Amino acid sequence: MINFQYLRTTTVKSAIALLVKDKNAKFLAGGTNLIDLMKRGVTAPEKLIDINHVPLKEIKQVGNKIYIGALTSNTAVADHALVKEKLPLLSWALQAGASAQLRNVATVGGNMMQRTRCGYFYDTEMPCNKRQPGTGCGAMEGFNRMHAIFGTSDQCIAVHPSDMCIALVALDAEVILANAKGERKIPFKEFHRLAGDTPQLDNNLKADEMITGLEIPINNLAKNYHYLKVRDRASYAFALVSVAAAFETVDNKIIDVRLAMGGVAHKPWRLTASELFLKGKEASLTNFEQAAQLAMKDAKGFGGNDFKLKLAPNTIIEALNLAKSKA
Amino acid sequence: MKSSDQKPNQGDSRRDFLKKSSVITAIALTPGAAIKAAENNADERFAELFEKIPLKLTVNNKAYQTIVEPRVTLLDYLREELHLTGTKKGCDHGQCGACTVHVDGQRINACLSLAVMNEGKKITTIEGLANGDTLHPMQAAFIKHDGFQCGYCTPGQIMSAVACVREGHTNSRAEISEYMSGNICRCGAYPNIVDAIIEVKEGGQTI
Numbered sequence: 001m002i003n004f005q006y007l008r009t010t011t012v013k014s015a016i017a018l019l020v021k022d023k024n025a026k027f028l029a030g031g032t033n034l035i036d037l038m039k040r041g042v043t044a045p046e047k048l049i050d051i052n053h054v055p056l057k058e059i060k061q062v063g064n065k066i067y068i069g070a071l072t073s074n075t076a077v078a079d080h081a082l083v084k085e086k087l088p089l090l091s092w093a094l095q096a097g098a099s100a101q102l103r104n105v106a107t108v109g110g111n112m113m114q115r116t117r118c119g120y121f122y123d124t125e126m127p128c129n130k131r132q133p134g135t136g137c138g139a140m141e142g143f144n145r146m147h148a149i150f151g152t153s154d155q156c157i158a159v160h161p162s163d164m165c166i167a168l169v170a171l172d173a174e175v176i177l178a179n180a181k182g183e184r185k186i187p188f189k190e191f192h193r194l195a196g197d198t199p200q201l202d203n204n205l206k207a208d209e210m211i212t213g214l215e216i217p218i219n220n221l222a223k224n225y226h227y228l229k230v231r232d233r234a235s236y237a238f239a240l241v242s243v244a245a246a247f248e249t250v251d252n253k254i255i256d257v258r259l260a261m262g263g264v265a266h267k268p269w270r271l272t273a274s275e276l277f278l279k280g281k282e283a284s285l286t287n288f289e290q291a292a293q294l295a296m297k298d299a300k301g302f303g304g305n306d307f308k309l310k311l312a313p314n315t316i317i318e319a320l321n322l323a324k325s326k327a
Numbered sequence: 328m329k330s331s332d333q334k335p336n337q338g339d340s341r342r343d344f345l346k347k348s349s350v351i352t353a354i355a356l357t358p359g360a361a362i363k364a365a366e367n368n369a370d371e372r373f374a375e376l377f378e379k380i381p382l383k384l385t386v387n388n389k390a391y392q393t394i395v396e397p398r399v400t401l402l403d404y405l406r407e408e409l410h411l412t413g414t415k416k417g418c419d420h421g422q423c424g425a426c427t428v429h430v431d432g433q434r435i436n437a438c439l440s441l442a443v444m445n446e447g448k449k450i451t452t453i454e455g456l457a458n459g460d461t462l463h464p465m466q467a468a469f470i471k472h473d474g475f476q477c478g479y480c481t482p483g484q485i486m487s488a489v490a491c492v493r494e495g496h497t498n499s500r501a502e503i504s505e506y507m508s509g510n511i512c513r514c515g516a517y518p519n520i521v522d523a524i525i526e527v528k529e530g531g532q533t534i
Contacts, residue, residue, distance in 0.1 A: 001398040002398070003378055003396060003397065003398045004397060004398065005397070006380060006397035006441075006443055008446075028441075028444070031439055031440060031441065031444065032421055032436070032439045035400070035439050035440070035441065036420050036421060036439060038398075039419065039420065040420075048397070050443070050444060052444060075433075098509070099424065099508055099509020099510075100434060100487070100490070100491070100494070100496075100506050100507075100508075100509055101421075101424060101427055101434050101435050101436045101487065101509045102421060102436065102439075102509065104433045104434060104435055105435050105436075105439070105440065234504075234505075234508075235504070235505050235508035236508035236509055
């Protein structure tokens with residue numbers, strides 16, 4: 001690992017002040033992805049600002065929302081009584097990710113900022129427009145079994161690897177971002193980006209900003225929900241396809257529904273058309289099947305990942321079925 | 328790991344960086360000699376000087392005070408500096424769990440944590456489990472149930488297993504497998520590892 005300057009700070013204000021001083025500086029939270037990327041030479045920041053002592057580890061109810069500090073560990077969020085009771089979908093998604101050891105260290109903000117696990121991005125001998133813009137995409141005609149089927153560009157077909165983010169986009173979370181002047185909030189679905197012509201950018205965080213927390217509205221989706229993750233082994237593997245599904249029914253009519261997918265796009269992929277279709281309809285297998293077909297409208301395979309064109313709709317149907325049978 | 332001759336993908340050289348960045352912010356964590364250099368001029372000598380920073384931590388109830396390069400992982404610090412070689416380096420990328428240690432009671436992968444991130448923390452390694460010549464109940468259970476073959480993953484498995492019991496994630500074989508999934512055993516001793524964990528859990532002793 002190339003050496004770097006290490007700084008430690010205890011406040012949001014000083015963390016941002018240190019960050020804006022140098023464009024080659026990065027925040028260091030849990031480090032479970034960043035340190036790995038530095039070991040492999042994928043990234044080489046000249047300055048790391050350790051923010052682990054910044055007090056952003058609170059989870060609390062504020063009005064009709066749950067606030068979660070950006071430096072809360074994945075384990076702390078998944079195990080928190082408020083999250084388990086009010087937002088069980090988030091708790092489930094978190095527990096489907098990584099391992100117990102990693103979840104103890106990985107933070108909410110770091111989870112959002114983690115990079116793709118595309119093999120071409122990780123291998124510095126390979127072309128990759130995300131790692132080194134203009135060098136091409138090795139995955140497009142290479143090994144692309146893990147890659148995207150939605151929202152791809154001719155520059156990049158990588159996927160966002162998070163489980164947590166799939167639940168958060170489904171739950172209409174908001175991201176709190178701070179800079180030296182103050183705070184702004186953006187919808188979670190607008191945090192991550194599609195690759196487009198700028199695959200080097202994973203998200204819309206500005207160079208002078210820090211993620212300080214999340215706000216998630218409390219909903220009535222804590223009864224019928226499921227996070228279904230399909231992967232190459234039973235645990236501790238990234239998703240081939242994952243689906244966050246939750247709905248609320250009155251007299252078996254769906255009045256609110258959330259669907260989002262992981263492992264299929266450069267960002268957490270919300271299934272808006274499927275949600276619109278299901279609203280007001282009966283929670284039945286036929287309707288689930290139609291919703292799944294709607295979700296696949298613009299899907300495109302790249303050879304190695306063609307199986308996802310079948311796996312994805314099947315996973316949507318199964319996740320909805322499991323959500324239904326949970327009540 | 329890439330060799331150190333690789334340049335960062337973009338941006339300025341190290342020398343430019345040092346000249347431009349504020350040296351003041353580094354001073355709180357920098358040895359006195361480096362502060363002197365900073366006051367004079369931020370040249371490459373300064374770069375060399377502030378590469379090591381002070382670190383205080385407790386490992387297996389023993390306090391250590393040292394200086395360390397920021398890039399040294401907790402795993403390398405334990406093995407290379409403290410010669411506590413019980414904690415193993417498997418993949419060095421957080422994928423195998425061989426390096427599992429406890430930090431303030433929580434299990435983590437020591438390969439993905441910088442030593443300097445653990446300032447003031449209490450670390451427990453496999454060497455810290457036994458009480459003198461008396462094995463920790465989990466160590467004894469691994470031997471009784473043949474929870475290993477080659478033994479390379481075993482220190483990490485045992486550290487993880489102890490945490491798993493303490494966390495209360497031992498209510499079924501399936502739950503144990505799920506919460507032990509961060510520890511890979513290529514010899515395939517998994518069923519026996521689960522047996523060992525169940526025995527310790529059912530023993531009911533505080534571990």
